Amino acid sequence: MEEITIELAKELFRSEFADVRPISGVVANLVVYTAFTEPGDKIFALPISKGGHISAGPLKSKTGSFIGGTAGAVKGLNVEYFEFNEEEMNIDVDKSIKKIKREKPKLLMFGGSVFLFPHPVKEFVETAQEVGSVMAYDAAHVAGLIGAGLFQDPLREGAAVISMSTHKTLPGPQHGMVVGKKECFEEIKRATFPGLVSNHHLNCVAALSIALTEHLKFGKEYAKQIIRNAKKLGESLYERGFKVVAADKGFTESHTLLVDISEYGDGAAIEKELEKANIIVNRNLLPWDIREGRHYEHPGGIRLGTSEVTRLGMKEQDMEEIADFMKRVIIDKEKPEKVLNDVKEFKKSFQEVHYCFETAAEAYQYIKIRK
Numbered sequence: 173m174e175e176i177t178i179e180l181a182k183e184l185f186r187s188e189f190a191d192v193r194p195i196s197g198v199v200a201n202l203v204v205y206t207a208f209t210e211p212g213d214k215i216f217a218l219p220i221s222k223g224g225h226i227s228a229g230p231l232k233s234k235t236g237s238f239i240g241g242t243a244g245a246v247k248g249l250n251v252e253y254f255e256f257n258e259e260e261m262n263i264d265v266d267k268s269i270k271k272i273k274r275e276k277p278k279l280l281m282f283g284g285s286v287f288l289f290p291h292p293v294k295e296f297v298e299t300a301q302e303v304g305s306v307m308a309y310d311a312a313h314v315a316g317l318i319g320a321g322l323f324q325d326p327l328r329e330g331a332a333v334i335s336m337s338t339h340k341t342l343p344g345p346q347h348g349m350v351v352g353k354k355e356c357f358e359e360i361k362r363a364t365f366p367g368l369v370s371n372h373h374l375n376c377v378a379a380l381s382i383a384l385t386e387h388l389k390f391g392k393e394y395a396k397q398i399i400r401n402a403k404k405l406g407e408s409l410y411e412r413g414f415k416v417v418a419a420d421k422g423f424t425e426s427h428t429l430l431v432d433i434s435e436y437g438d439g440a441a442i443e444k445e446l447e448k449a450n451i452i453v454n455r456n457l458l459p460w461d462i463r464e465g466r467h468y469e470h471p472g473g474i475r476l477g478t479s480e481v482t483r484l485g486m487k488e489q490d491m492e493e494i495a496d497f498m499k500r501v502i503i504d505k506e507k508p509e510k511v512l513n514d515v516k517e518f519k520k521s522f523q524e525v526h527y528c529f530e531t532a533a534e535a536y537q538y539i540k541i542r543k
């Protein structure tokens with residue numbers, strides 16, 4: 173079963189190897205750190221405020237306050253940040269290259285938890301070779317889009333490996349995985365076992381094999397609709413008066429939207445109000461929040477994702493309805509309990525899971541496990 177899952181993962185990600193044993197996205201990142209770095213080494217990643225994930229964070233900030241990120245706290249790595257261009261909402265290539273040449277990190281960690289646009293990867297290949305950095309890409313969020321051939325193609329762009337969790341835009345079980353180029357296979361395998369897993373949650377691997385099979389069959393259609401819905405939701409919110417980040421750039425190329433809601437309250441309060449109406453979003457730091465004195469518990473933004481609603485069959489016209497519900501709660505300050513009734517009514521038409529086989533047997537037939 174593990175071998176079948178490995179083959180499916182290789183096919184979906186067009187990779188030379190896959191290790192399906194890491195039990196989560198954080199563990200997959202630790203596998204990458206263990207394969208390519210030693211404690212005390214320097215790595216580059218994005219800070220949380222610019223879309224990075226805590227698993228690529230340092231132990232402490234430059235000013236000494238506790239962060240507790242996995243890379244620093246668990247692996248003892250010295251985390252430096254990519255430079256970020258707030259206008260482009262992306263890594264600043266020129267400034268980051270200068271910093272990499274100066275700092276000579278062992279590992280460049282692309283990807284993250286909030287990125288609207290593909291990260292520049294091929295732009296760093298030459299510099300990475302020059303200073304001896306391995307290029308890795310954390311696709312926890314965008315794995316399903318990448319597997320479907322959309323968003324970007326990190327392995328072809330120059331990344332040696334992609335780490336991921338398997339339960340976001342790739343709609344599988346809660347699990348992790350690393351795929352990549354064959355020259356890294358031995359290091360990744362050794363880092364995974366004996367480094368990071370002993371027994372490795374085969375129940376999740378079984379579920380992952382089904383999810384990968386479904387994504388091979390339905391992923392393109394699903395991922396396309398996720399991105400269409402995200403763009404449409406961005407546009408619909410913008411038309412209703414929301415400050416959607418990157419409006420001048422078409423809002424997003426991924427499943428994610430970032431909305432500056434600081435004029436209506438803070439991200440925590442808005443998140444709670446929306447939840448009362450059964451609209452689930454999360455508070456999120458905006459790239460400029462820390463500079464403006466905001467804190468991650470009370471940030472100026474909310475982050476939205478369209479993978480779940482798309483999976484339930486929603487299309488572009490439904491994004492307009494969602495934007496209306498959000499406007500009623502956040503801008504019009506209607507009682508969320510009242511909006512809740514309309515949300516429940518709307519949701520009644522979306523009770524089935526789409527982009528999947530009707531039965532497990534169909535998945536088996538699809539991959540021709542049975543002789």
Ligand SMILES: Cc1ncc(COP(=O)(O)O)c(C=O)c1O
Binds near residue numbers: 196224284312347
């Ligand atoms: C970019 C990124 N990496 C890693 C993780 C961690 O994944 P997991 O929760 O599967 O450990 C996340 C989860 O939010 C993430 O966004």
